[in-house]
Amino acid sequence: MAIVTPNLKPEPDSRLWTAALMDAWMTGETIACRFPQPGFKVGAPGAGVVDGAGQSGMTLNLRGLTPGYAFRRRQFFSVVHAGRRYLQYVRAQIVVGADGRAALPIGPMLRIAPADGDVCEFIPMIEGKLSGDAAGWTMIPARVQGLSFTISEIA
Incomplete structure (x- = not known):
C-alpha cells in the first residue's frame, strides 16, 4: 500500500513521523498502519x-x-x-x-x-516492510511536506 501523509506541523508531527519511519527503514522491522476504508462504517461485528x-x-x-x-x-x-x-x-x-x-x-x-x-x-491494519523515500522529506516554512512510503506485506 502506498501512503502519502498530509503536510505535517514541524513539531511534534513531523519529528515523530520521520523518526518512526527512519527507525523502521534502518532496522528493517515491520511497521503497521491502519488500512483506510473511506466512508465505510464497520458497525459492530x-x-x-x-x-x-x-x-x-x-x-x-x-x-x-x-x-x-x-x-x-x-x-x-x-x-x-x-x-x-x-x-x-x-x-x-x-x-x-x-x-x-x-x-x-x-x-x-x-x-x-x-x-x-x-x-x-x-x-484493519496492514503490516509489512517499508520501502520508498522514507528517509527523505522536504521542509517548507512552517510545515513539512507530506511524507510518502510503501508498506509491503511479507509472508
Whole structure:
C-alpha cells in the first residue's frame, strides 16, 4: 500500500513521523498502519477469532461474531497470526449465523495457516516492510511536506 501523509506541523508531527519511519527503514522491522476504508462504517461485528486450525485457501471460518452482522463485499479486516497482521477482504456479502459463526469467502488466498483462536481486527491494519523515500522529506516554512512510503506485506 502506498501512503502519502498530509503536510505535517514541524513539531511534534513531523519529528515523530520521520523518526518512526527512519527507525523502521534502518532496522528493517515491520511497521503497521491502519488500512483506510473511506466512508465505510464497520458497525459492530463482534470479537471474531479464527474457528479451527489448518485452514487454507479462500474461505476463513470465524466464531465470536455478532449474530446477524452483515459483512459487505470488499470489507477489509486483519488476521493476527504469530504476532503479525495479514490484510484480507471479504469477497461476497455474508450474514453471520445465530451461533456467531461465519465462513467468510476471502481474498487474497490465505498466505499463512492461521491458528485456532487467532484474532481478527475489523478496523484493519496492514503490516509489512517499508520501502520508498522514507528517509527523505522536504521542509517548507512552517510545515513539512507530506511524507510518502510503501508498506509491503511479507509472508
